[in-house]
Amino acid sequence: xxxxxxxPSHQVTQMGQEVILRxxxxxxxxxxxxxxxxxGQKVEFLVxxxxxxxxxxxxxxDDQFSVERPDGSNFTLKIRSTKLxxxxxxxxxxxxxxxxxxxxxxxxxxxLTVL
Amino acid sequence: ELKVEQNPLFLxxxxxxxxxxxxxxxxxxxxxxxxxxDPGKSLESLFVLLSNGAVKQEGRLMxxxxxxxxxxTLHITAAVHxxxxxxxxxxxxxxxxxxxxxxGTQLTVNP
Numbered sequence: 272x273x274x275x276x277x278x279p280s281h282q283v284t285q286m287g288q289e290v291i292l293r294x295x296x297x298x299x300x301x302x303x304x305x306x307x308x309x310x311g312q313k314v315e316f317l318v319x320x321x322x323x324x325x326x327x328x329x330x331x332x333d334d335q336f337s338v339e340r341p342d343g344s345n346f347t348l349k350i351r352s353t354k355l356x357x358x359x360x361x362x363x364x365x366x367x368x369x370x371x372x373x374x375x376x377x378x379x380x381x382x383l384t385v386l
Numbered sequence: 387e388l389k390v391e392q393n394p395l396f397l398x399x400x401x402x403x404x405x406x407x408x409x410x411x412x413x414x415x416x417x418x419x420x421x422x423x424d425p426g427k428s429l430e431s432l433f434v435l436l437s438n439g440a441v442k443q444e445g446r447l448m449x450x451x452x453x454x455x456x457x458x459t460l461h462i463t464a465a466v467h468x469x470x471x472x473x474x475x476x477x478x479x480x481x482x483x484x485x486x487x488x489x490g491t492q493l494t495v496n497p
Contacts, residue, residue: 302482314429314474316484327484362428368481373417373436375485377429 273297275378277363283384284353292348292381294363303346304364304375305338307331314362320346353385388413390477392488399465399495407460407491409475416453419485420460421474429474433460462493470494 276295284290296303305317318328318338325338337349346365350357360382364375389412399405409418417436421429433442435451435458442449446469448461458475472492476485 304484306485313489314476314485314487316486319482319484321482326482329484366482373478373481374419374431374434376431377421379428 275363275365275376277361277378277381279381280379281382281384283386286355286385287352290350290353290383292350292361292363292383294346294348294378295344296346296363296365297367297376298344300365300367300376302326302366302368302375303340304366305348306362306364306377307359308362308380309359317348317361350383353383355385358383358385388415388477388479388486390475390486390488392475392491395489395491397491397493399462399469399493401466401495401497402464405462405465407462407473407475409458409460409488411456411458411477411486413479414453414456415477415479416451417478417480418451418458419476419478420449420458421476423472423474423490425471432473465493465495467495467497 278293303320306314308314316329318332319326335351339347360380362380363378366375391410420432423429433449438453440451446463451458472490474490476487478485
């Protein structure tokens, strides 16, 4: 069964450094998303991407964040200058809305630790 | 702003008994999802409810949606040891739009 994959599974970085989190969505999906989950808290939406552009973003997704789909398979989230409060689990998701189901399928996540 | 609230946030179940998790949301929507998350793991889709009165069942879990009351319930029949996890409900407004999650309900089972 097709799955969303994410790399790396764990990223440790120093405050102020740039990180790139990578995702490979399910191949025939059209919508791509990033969410984050701070330890012990609920899942928060960051951004959605459709037709090669951002379709929606939250107030969390400020100028430090960017997304890109550099080729036909990868979807990346870049944080330009990481802060301590960026430490969280980052989930990529994808969906292919149709008449029967609109499920967003989540990847295994990347745990980002900012020191 | 769409808000989603779950209760209870913690549920300590006894084996064999029945329980219900409630999910309320603040604005009109007829699209609600239930996910399961094991500790340190990702979110696994359980149910998709896309219309008023929708009811879905899988094993010991049954989910329903009342869009007029803006309420979904996840009913657990005869709790067993394979159920402990955190269960999230989430709502979106249209196809492809963001999911807004509840706080999650953490389930444990006592023998």
